[in-house]
Amino acid sequence: MADNNGRDFIIGTIIGAAVGASLALLFAPKSGKELRSDINQGAMQVKERATEWKDIAQAKGLEWKDIAQSKSQEWLDIATQKGSQLKEKTQHVTSNVQAKIQDIRER
Template sequence: MENCEKQNFNGKEFVIGSVIGATGGALTALLLAPKSGNELRGDLNTGAAELKSRAGEWKNTAYDKGSEWKNKAAETTSRFTQKAQELTRINAG
């Protein structure tokens, strides 16, 4: 269980690092490229729109994963509750 949690945490770190790295690289490339102000602003707007779209996708993925984990936790809790009730009946009887 701990290994699974560690893998999920490492996955989150990877995604965050990728986003930061991609954003930093894109901004650096845009700022260092020899372009006019109009072209640069256009490129920045396009990049911002793409980042907004990706952030929306990541939000949806995070929401779906959170729902999956919530459902799994509810199922596990239900199973443990049933086992505890069975053991209580066995010990009482």
């Protein structure tokens, strides 16, 4: 849930920056050529910010992937260990039951 809030914040920030920059440029008293130049500069800045956020998101994604792989290997090791322990206990109990059955038969 926190990941969605962070993503929504990033998207809102980018959209807000673009809208704010566009409105500021549109209401500023400038010539058409200056206005177009300013709009292009603002669009480039927004594009650069979006690229930065994308790079950050990719880095976090790789970090989370590495954590997930590490945890899954850790859990697999634990499951394998517990499975081996259970197998040994089952074999021990089976051996004891068979020995008791043999004792009963011999009587």
